[in-house]
Amino acid sequence: MTKERLISLDVFRGFTIILMTIVNNPGSWAHIYPPLEHAEWNGCTPTDLVFPFFVFIMGTAIPFAIPNKQFDSAIFNKIVVRSIRIFCLGLFLNYFGKIELLGLEGISLLIIRVIITVIVGVALLGNFSPKIKTYLAFGVLATLLILAFSPIENFQNVRIPGVLQRIGIVYFFSSLLFLKTNLKTQIGIAASLLLIYWFLMTCIPVPGFGEANLEKGTNLAAWLDNYILNGHLWIFSKTWDPEGILSTLPAIATGIIGMLIGQLLNSYTTKIEIAKKLVVAGISLLVLGTIWNLVFPINKSLWTSSYVLYTAGLAILILTLLYYIIEIADYKKWTKLFLIWGVNPMIVFFLSGILPRVLSSIKVANPAYVLGNLEEIPEQIGVQEYLNKFCILPYFDDPKVASLMWALLNVAFWSVVLWYFYKKKLFFKV
Numbered sequence: 004m005t006k007e008r009l010i011s012l013d014v015f016r017g018f019t020i021i022l023m024t025i026v027n028n029p030g031s032w033a034h035i036y037p038p039l040e041h042a043e044w045n046g047c048t049p050t051d052l053v054f055p056f057f058v059f060i061m062g063t064a065i066p067f068a069i070p071n072k073q074f075d076s077a078i079f080n081k082i083v084v085r086s087i088r089i090f091c092l093g094l095f096l097n098y099f100g101k102i103e104l105l106g107l108e109g110i111s112l113l114i115i116r117v118i119i120t121v122i123v124g125v126a127l128l129g130n131f132s133p134k135i136k137t138y139l140a141f142g143v144l145a146t147l148l149i150l151a152f153s154p155i156e157n158f159q160n161v162r163i164p165g166v167l168q169r170i171g172i173v174y175f176f177s178s179l180l181f182l183k184t185n186l187k188t189q190i191g192i193a194a195s196l197l198l199i200y201w202f203l204m205t206c207i208p209v210p211g212f213g214e215a216n217l218e219k220g221t222n223l224a225a226w227l228d229n230y231i232l233n234g235h236l237w238i239f240s241k242t243w244d245p246e247g248i249l250s251t252l253p254a255i256a257t258g259i260i261g262m263l264i265g266q267l268l269n270s271y272t273t274k275i276e277i278a279k280k281l282v283v284a285g286i287s288l289l290v291l292g293t294i295w296n297l298v299f300p301i302n303k304s305l306w307t308s309s310y311v312l313y314t315a316g317l318a319i320l321i322l323t324l325l326y327y328i329i330e331i332a333d334y335k336k337w338t339k340l341f342l343i344w345g346v347n348p349m350i351v352f353f354l355s356g357i358l359p360r361v362l363s364s365i366k367v368a369n370p371a372y373v374l375g376n377l378e379e380i381p382e383q384i385g386v387q388e389y390l391n392k393f394c395i396l397p398y399f400d401d402p403k404v405a406s407l408m409w410a411l412l413n414v415a416f417w418s419v420v421l422w423y424f425y426k427k428k429l430f431f432k433v
Contacts, residue, residue, distance in 0.1 A: 008346075009268060011325040012063055014338050015318075017345030019056045021414055024355055026050045030391040030409030035404040039410075044219065045300040049314065054166060054303070055164045055257050055314035056321075061170060062177050062261025063322070066269045074182040075419075080137060086175035087140040088127045088433040092141065092349065093167025094147050095123050096356045101157045113364045120357055128350065128431045151235060163235040164246040169254055177258035186210075193259040198310035200253045201299050204307070217305060224249040224305060233401065250306040257306075260288070264322070274331050281323040287318030340418065343425040350424070350431035351417050362387035 029035050038049045102116045115385065126139040150158045180189055204223055205215050212221045219225070226242030228236055236244040264284070267277055292301065292313030301310045328334050344351065363385035370393060384392075391409055399405040424430070 008324075009067060009328040010335060010338060010342070011322065012060065012067075012268070013346070014324050014329065014341040015056075015325055015344035016060045016348055017341030017343070019053060019060060020344050020348050020351060021341070022049070023053045023057070024284035024351070024417060025407075025410040026053060027355070028359060028410045028413040030395060030406035031402060034406040036403055038408065039407070041303060047077040047301050047303065047310065051303040051310075052314055052317060055254075055306075055310070056318050058170060058173055058224050058254060058257045059261035059264075059315055059318040061174055062263075063260035063268065065174075065178055065181050065262050066265040069178065069181065070269065071168050072182055077133070079179075080180065080298070082175060082178045084133070084136050084140045085433050086171045086178075087144050088136075089171035089174060089349070090139065091123075091143045091147060091167045092127050092353050092433065093165040093169075093171070094144075094163065095120070095127075096167070096353070096360075097162040097165060098147065098150070098158070099357060099360050101161055103157055109366070113361065117361065120407070124353065128433060130432075162233055162237060162244070164237070164244045164248075166246060169246045169251055171256050172251055173258040176255050177262050180259060181262050181266075186263065187257055189263060193256040193263075195260075196252050197311060201251070201295075201308045203249065204305070205299065208247040212277070212329050217300065217302070217307075217367075219243070219304075222305065250304075253306045253308055253311045253325055256308075257311050257315060260311070261318070264319060268326070274326075278323055278327050278331060281319055281326065285316050285319030285323060287416065288312045288319065292316055343418070343421040347421055347424055347430055351421060355413070355417060359387060361418070362390075 026039055029039065033354050040048060041050050042048050067244055099116060099120065099199070101117060103112065104115050107115060123143060126143055127147075129136075129139075131139065151161050151163060180192060184192070201392050204217060207215055207223055209215060209223050209226050211226065218224055220240065220242050222243075224247055228244045228247035229242045231248060232244070236242065236247070240348060264281070267280060267284075270277070272280075289312070292309045292315075295309035295312060299307050299309045301307060301313050303310060329338060365386045366383040367386055369381055369384045369389070391405070395412075396402060396405040399408065
């Protein structure tokens with residue numbers, strides 16, 4: 004095996020993060036095109052593909068990052084520290100808006116929050132020695148968890164699960180399985196996780212609710228989230244979390260499937276043979292996921308087993324297409340935009356989550372403010388809302404177009420930033 008970067012995988016990662024940026028940054032959440040929204044419950048939109056694609060890609064990259072499969076204390080420490088750093092980056096995003104100090108408000112408080120963000124960002128993304136990385140990772144994790152369960156009121160309901168948190172957990176288990184098991188065992192574990200999760204969700208009665216079900220808030224995964232993490236769950240549901248505890252089991256299967264594909268891509272087989280095997284694997288998983296959907300519906304919030312197979316199948320087929328175009332046909336001229344995103348994913352993932360929080364925290368006078376209607380029209384609004392309402396929306400007849408334009412401007416902004424990083428060879432890794 005070699006440790007060469009696979010351009011098609013970087014391009015796929017870049018495409019996925021660009022789509023994530025578009026999905027996460029509409030000008031108005033009230034005006035979004037249907038493909039850019041999550042399915043209401045069961046089903047799968049293009050937006051529902053972003054997260055499993057990212058998990059799949061992370062799994063696929065593992066054989067390239069650890070090509071020799073040598074397990075020792077140094078490798079184990081590296082895996083643990085990387086997992087914790089990813090987990091903490093996601094956890095800190097949930098803390099940003101809750102940080103307060105000495106009664107400060109407005110710009111003064113925002114400056115404090117940004118300074119703390121820079122400190123945490125450097126601690127988790129800085130290129131330190133392995134020993135310093137370990138101390139910093141465990142230190143940040145301990146601090147955040149102590150605050151979450153402390154008497155400090157602001158942090159008593161901070162959300163603990165999240166996207167990066169799940170990615171960190173999946174990375175940890177997938178990496179260990181890659182190092183300690185063979186292909187047959189890895190396939191068996193992935194299949195077992197999906198079957199066990201199916202059994203738990205469809206056969207085990209839910210305490211307090213009765214028979215097993217797959218409805219919002221009353222299923223087994225929701226009960227477990229609320230039982231263990233009560234008060235620290237998704238703000239929009241409060242009693243369950245789409246990145247909760249039990250649904251992380253099938254998410255690990257997504258990472259394992261990606262890892263299996265990564266081993267195929269990093270094998271000594273000819274590229275044409277690899278492409279053929281990828282097509283068979285992709286179609287097979289897509290069909291199996293579609294069939295399983297009949298009895299265990301495709302559902303992103305529950306990360307159902309059918310969802311794992313269906314999204315992994317699509318991911319494999321898209322990667323196969325990119326692999327053929329880039330690695331076999333050697334057509335690479337068009338890839339630069341996606342490459343600059345794909346090689347620096349964590350910095351944009353983290354900072355693109357911080358920037359909207361910063362812009363929303365900076366208040367400016369609201370031009371629409373009317374003295375006689377204070378309750379409906381606030382005197383001040385956040386900079387992000389101001390820019391959308393008064394700098395973009397007036398130029399478009401359709402508010403959905405204006406909302407999409409804001410998202411695309413975010414992509415343009417980060418493209419410039421990432422291009423600069425790429426030119427300066429600045430790659431931020433956890």
